[in-house]
Structure formats: structure tokens, C-alpha cells
Amino acid sequence: NAGVTQTPKFQVLKTGQSMTLQCAQDMNHEYMSWYRQDPGMGLRLIHYSVGAGITDQGEVPNGYNVSRSTTEDFPLRLLSAAPSQTSVYFCATAPGGRGLSNQPQHFGDGTRLSIL
Amino acid sequence: GNSVTQMEGPVTLSEEAFLTINCTYTATGYPSLFWYVQYPGEGLQLLLKATKADDKGSNKGFEATYRKETTSFHLEKGSVQVSDSAVYFCALSRMAQKLVFGQGTRLTINP
Numbered sequence A: 001n002a003g004v005t006q007t008p009k010f011q012v013l014k015t016g017q018s019m020t021l022q023c024a025q026d027m028n029h030e031y032m033s034w035y036r037q038d039p040g041m042g043l044r045l046i047h048y049s050v051g052a053g054i055t056d057q058g059e060v061p062n063g064y065n066v067s068r069s070t071t072e073d074f075p076l077r078l079l080s081a082a083p084s085q086t087s088v089y090f091c092a093t094a095p096g097g098r099g100l101s102n103q104p105q106h107f108g109d110g111t112r113l114s115i116l
Numbered sequence B: 001g002n003s004v005t006q007m008e009g010p011v012t013l014s015e016e017a018f019l020t021i022n023c024t025y026t027a028t029g030y031p032s033l034f035w036y037v038q039y040p041g042e043g044l045q046l047l048l049k050a051t052k053a054d055d056k057g058s059n060k061g062f063e064a065t066y067r068k069e070t071t072s073f074h075l076e077k078g079s080v081q082v083s084d085s086a087v088y089f090c091a092l093s094r095m096a097q098k099l100v101f102g103q104g105t106r107l108t109i110n111p
Helices: none
Strands: A004-007 A010-013 A019-025 A031-037 A043-051 A054-057 A064-066 A076-078 A087-094 A111-115 B003-006 B011-014 B019-021 B023-026 B032-038 B044-050 B056-059 B062-065 B075-077 B086-093 B099-101 B105-110
Touching (some): A010 A019, A043 A064, A043 B099, B019 B105, B023 B086
Antiparallel strands (some): A004 A019, A043 A054, A087 A111, B032 B044, B032 B086, B044 B056, B056 B062, B062 B075
């Protein structure tokens, strides 16, 4: 099993460009989420989904869009990239359902994104 | 709101030394507490967790006890190895798996 797969691993964009970060999981997890990791700030939640067709905002949602049309995939879209979005992005999943807050999350290996 | 404060790093120790990384939290109600570890170039992996007061999580020689009276979840290991070099994150989960992370502590173990 691959677990959580993120693509691409690295990307350089120019200010104003758009792109989609992909996240796919093969564990049939209901819960999926996106975090950004910045030096000295830990990880911060961008958006999350508790199941197909359901998404909600996290702590830092501005500038990002998500959708969840299938259980397996949870893409993160940057509509107009800004230098402040330079970061490492992680997708994470959990089984979901009852006891969600007790469940550990499974992380992908991350996408390192630079905005020039 | 919910928050996690971790001991600032970086922390450098010699092999076989005793390790403590402090973590305190602020939260309403009764959060679940986690320690995650991140090795270079990789995502985070769960190290251990505790879901209620006085629970002790343990894994790979690491331990942490959920102390509600002091709102703490300090990570300890009796004898560290070079392979323990990584970044360690304390985190809490209160509702709908919205993990709140500390800033991370970089640990380097010298042979």
C-alpha cells in the first residue's frame, strides 16, 4: 500500500500563476486535510474534509481552494500564487467517524513549493 | 483558543544522554495529545499519543504522560541514539481532528 501520496514533490511558480497540489490515499480514510509548514511555526491547518462532498476551512484558508469529489483524492488549488505561500505542504488522513479526535493522522512526504 | 507551546530548539545531546522536550498546552475541555516525529525529507509520523488525563504514551523508548493539572505532555527518553535525530512536534486534537501543533524542536544526537 502506498498510504498517502503527494505530487509533485517540488515546484517553483511565479507570482500570479495557479497550480494544484495533488493528494491521493489508498487507505479508505474518510478524513483528509492540508497543512502548511513554515519555519518556527509548526504546521497550520489550511482546509479539511470529513468525507466526499464535504470540506471546511482550517486556520489559514485564504488563497487556497479545495474540493473532495472522491474518498481517495483531495487536491489543493492555489488560484493566484503569492510569495507568502512559499512553504512545505503536507496532506494528512485519518480513518474518521467516531473517535476522530483520538485518531493519529497519516502524513504524506510533502510538496515543497517556492513562489518567486 | 487552543495552543501548544514547545521547548525551543535546537537541542544537541551526546549519544546515551537523557532527553526531555517540554510541551505545555492550552485547551478547552479534554484534548487528545500527540507527539509526532519528522525525519529529514519526510512527512510526520506518529510517535505516541495519550487520550485522557494520567495516560502514558510510549513507543521506541520514548514516553510522555498526560498531566492535566500542569497541562503538560513532556517527551522523555532515557538513552538517545544518533538515529533519534529529527524534529519533534507536540500536538493536540480537540474537535474534528483539527490538530494544533507546537513549533517543533530540532534534536541532534552526536556519537
